[in-house]
Structure formats: C-alpha cells, structure tokens
Amino acid sequence: MNNVSGIDQLLANLSTDFKRNHLMTVGEAGGVPVEQAKRWVDSKKGYFDMIFQFDHVSFWEKFTVGKVDVAKLRVALTRWQSGLDNNGWNALFLENHDLPRAVSYFGNDQKFRSQSATALAMMYFLMKGTPFIYQGQELGMTNVDFNDINQFRDLDSQRFYREELAKGASPEETLVKLRAKSRDNVRTPMQWNDQPNGGFSDHQPWISSNPNARYINVANEVKQPDSVLNFYRQLIHLRLKDPILLNGQYQLIETHDHQSFVYQREENHVGYLVITNLSDQPATVTISDRYQNRQLVLTNTTEKQQSSTMALKPWAAYLYKYERN
The missing domain is CATH 2.60.40.1180 (Golgi alpha-mannosidase II)
Structure with a gap:
C-alpha cells in the first residue's frame, strides 16, 4: 500500500476488525518514512503490528547492476531500529517475492556463497523485531542464470526486455540486468533435493528450477553441520531462548x-x-x-x-x- 491521502481512514476501519479478531498484521508500507511510522505500528493506536519498509533495498534503480554500499545499509537499518524503539515493532527481512536473492543481491553467490549467506543472516536476524525468512533464503538459494527471455515469466521483466531492445540495447546486456534484478530470481521452485525440478514437483513447474538445485537443496544441507540451513536453525534457537534478543x-x-x-x-x-x-x-x-x-x-x-x-x-x-x- 502507498502512503497517500485518505489511507488513514481506510486503515483505521480495517484495524478495528483486525484487533477485534486478535489478528497479527503486517503491512507492506511503501513510502512511509520512519518519522510517520509510529501511527502505523503504535502498540495501542497503530493500524498494524508491524510494517515492511524498503529503505535498505532501494539503493539503486530496479534493473541497474551493482552492489550495496554497506555504510548506507547501516544507516538505513539503524534509522528504523532507532525510530521504532519503544514506538513500534520492526519487520526484519532481506528477501521477498519482488526482490532478487539476498546472497546474490547483497552478498557474493559465487566465491563466498555460504559465508555471505550466513553473515547476512546474522546481521539482520538478531536485530530488534520479527525476522522473516523467504522460502529458500535459509538454504542460500541464488539468482538463476536464465539465458533466454522466454525463460522469464515476470511480465515486468519481459516488458523491460522489449523496451531496452527498442532503445538499441543488445539481448545479452539486457539479460545481464535481468539476471541481476528480475523478480523471477526468487520465484523459482523451492529446492528440496537433487531430483528433477529440485524435488518440487513430478511435473514441469510454471518456471524452470535453478540448475544449482543439484547441490543447493534441503536434503544436502540438513546433513551438513555448517550449512546455511543449520546456521539459520541456530539463529532461530538463540532468538527463542534468550529474551535479550527479543527486548x-x-x-x-x-x-x-x-x-x-x-x-x-x-x-x-x-x-x-x-x-x-x-x-x-x-x-x-x-x-x-x-x-x-x-x-x-x-x-x-x-x-x-x-x-x-x-x-x-x-x-x-x-x-x-x-x-x-
């Protein structure tokens, strides 16, 4: 939802129903600055229990290629940690259905895949708030190297491809941008094992599986003590057992x-x-x-x-x- 005129009355009405039924609510609140966030997530008068904010994933245009400046990342996340301290509750995340894979977006999915996936996990997971894990993030799943526009399913990616070629860009340089930032990177099937389609289905899924499902999958990582999956399990255990990591x-x-x-x-x-x-x-x-x-x-x-x-x-x-x- 966007922070537009008239939305407060709409959300106030919705919030009444939410609270009457004791529902835990999370809002996707694009354009809500931290200074205004209190009215959205105040424990007594707020519209939601927490909101997703996007300051830390909005450092460059959608289909540009580059890496996050860690100094800017610190500033963005700390602004929300400080801004909602005693005023609300943060929803902590690095991945969702619209973003590339965190280990490819923030980290290094080639030379340091496991290390960067676990470092990123510790960085965000132990902040104050409720951490969210998007499917496959706990394995260190990566972006997918599609080499043909027909492999992409996201309409926005297909539109971008047509527009770039109309401007004179080559197919390959446009595919490089899509491989870095397309939403299809996080929409490939969950990688359960090394079987066809990553064990997700006996039938062809709507989008192709990532070929690295042969070795990045649940069945493999369960057995590896130092896997990304088992690192996430340790982080979850720590958060559950010690109130310091809650309060x-x-x-x-x-x-x-x-x-x-x-x-x-x-x-x-x-x-x-x-x-x-x-x-x-x-x-x-x-x-x-x-x-x-x-x-x-x-x-x-x-x-x-x-x-x-x-x-x-x-x-x-x-x-x-x-x-x-």
Missing part, C-alpha cells in the same frame, strides 16, 4: 567503513555483540574494552579472535555474549 535495545557501533556492520543488543548490562564483515575483502574492527568479558556464541568461520582488534576474513560473522559492570 534488548539495539545500538549501532560505528566502524566508519564500507565493509562491516557491528551492533549490540543489550538489557540490564548483559548483551550480545554482533560483528559482521559484509564484503569480499578482509576488514579490521576494533572492539571497545567494555566487551572484554565476551564469550563466543556463534560464528561462521574457524578463525579465533582473542584481541580487541579483530582481523575479519571476507564475510566473517561473530556473535558474542557479554556482561559488563
């Missing part, structure tokens, strides 16, 4: 770089420290003395970190629990 206050730890995303969740002087390198290059993060008494809870790497200056490998992620005086 703890979010605070960004500014690193003044374009690689790392570091923050804490804390309640009553006990908290979690989330440290991620969201880049293909090594990064250095210096940790304050206040976190000296920290214990490693979860990581996606075998590299041990003992000093306050941490040398992070590409797409390394660390979760520590700490207690301070």
Whole structure:
C-alpha cells in the first residue's frame, strides 16, 4: 500500500476488525518514512503490528547492476531500529517475492556463497523485531542464470526486455540486468533435493528450477553441520531462548567503513555483540574494552579472535555474549 491521502481512514476501519479478531498484521508500507511510522505500528493506536519498509533495498534503480554500499545499509537499518524503539515493532527481512536473492543481491553467490549467506543472516536476524525468512533464503538459494527471455515469466521483466531492445540495447546486456534484478530470481521452485525440478514437483513447474538445485537443496544441507540451513536453525534457537534478543535495545557501533556492520543488543548490562564483515575483502574492527568479558556464541568461520582488534576474513560473522559492570 502507498502512503497517500485518505489511507488513514481506510486503515483505521480495517484495524478495528483486525484487533477485534486478535489478528497479527503486517503491512507492506511503501513510502512511509520512519518519522510517520509510529501511527502505523503504535502498540495501542497503530493500524498494524508491524510494517515492511524498503529503505535498505532501494539503493539503486530496479534493473541497474551493482552492489550495496554497506555504510548506507547501516544507516538505513539503524534509522528504523532507532525510530521504532519503544514506538513500534520492526519487520526484519532481506528477501521477498519482488526482490532478487539476498546472497546474490547483497552478498557474493559465487566465491563466498555460504559465508555471505550466513553473515547476512546474522546481521539482520538478531536485530530488534520479527525476522522473516523467504522460502529458500535459509538454504542460500541464488539468482538463476536464465539465458533466454522466454525463460522469464515476470511480465515486468519481459516488458523491460522489449523496451531496452527498442532503445538499441543488445539481448545479452539486457539479460545481464535481468539476471541481476528480475523478480523471477526468487520465484523459482523451492529446492528440496537433487531430483528433477529440485524435488518440487513430478511435473514441469510454471518456471524452470535453478540448475544449482543439484547441490543447493534441503536434503544436502540438513546433513551438513555448517550449512546455511543449520546456521539459520541456530539463529532461530538463540532468538527463542534468550529474551535479550527479543527486548534488548539495539545500538549501532560505528566502524566508519564500507565493509562491516557491528551492533549490540543489550538489557540490564548483559548483551550480545554482533560483528559482521559484509564484503569480499578482509576488514579490521576494533572492539571497545567494555566487551572484554565476551564469550563466543556463534560464528561462521574457524578463525579465533582473542584481541580487541579483530582481523575479519571476507564475510566473517561473530556473535558474542557479554556482561559488563
């Protein structure tokens, strides 16, 4: 829904029905700035329990090709964490039915597929709010390399292809853009096993399966202790067992770089420290003395970190629990 004139009265009427029936509601609220979000998700008067906002996935035009600036990502997500603190509740997400695969969009689905999928998972999943997982995200499913426009089903992608060719673009350069950003990337069938169609169906699905279903699939990842799937399971377990990851206050730890995303969740002087390198290059993060008494809870790497200056490998992620005086 869009933030247009007259929508408040409509949503107020809907909200009455929602609350009367004790329904949990999530609104897709394009164009709602964080400054106005309180009236949408206020615990008593808001229209919804939470809303999806798109600041962190709107850094460039739909069919341009490029990578996210991590510094801008920190600013966008922190703005909503701070803006709704004690005023509402965030809906946390990296993927949905209209976006490319997160590991391809934010991460590196070639050299660092598993590492970047798990680093991104830790980065967003432990923020304050309710995390959403889109089907296949928990496997690290990637964009699909369709090489013919007839393989695409999304009407918007087909329209873009025709318009670009009419402007003089070549089929190949247009397909490069579609392979990066088409919505069909997240609409390929769920990859259950290495059987035809990824085990999704015995019949030809409406859109082709990703060929990498041969090795990126549930049956494989269930058996691998360090798989993306089992990493997500550990994150879910942590959120369910410790109230700090439900109620703890979010605070960004500014690193003044374009690689790392570091923050804490804390309640009553006990908290979690989330440290991620969201880049293909090594990064250095210096940790304050206040976190000296920290214990490693979860990581996606075998590299041990003992000093306050941490040398992070590409797409390394660390979760520590700490207690301070």
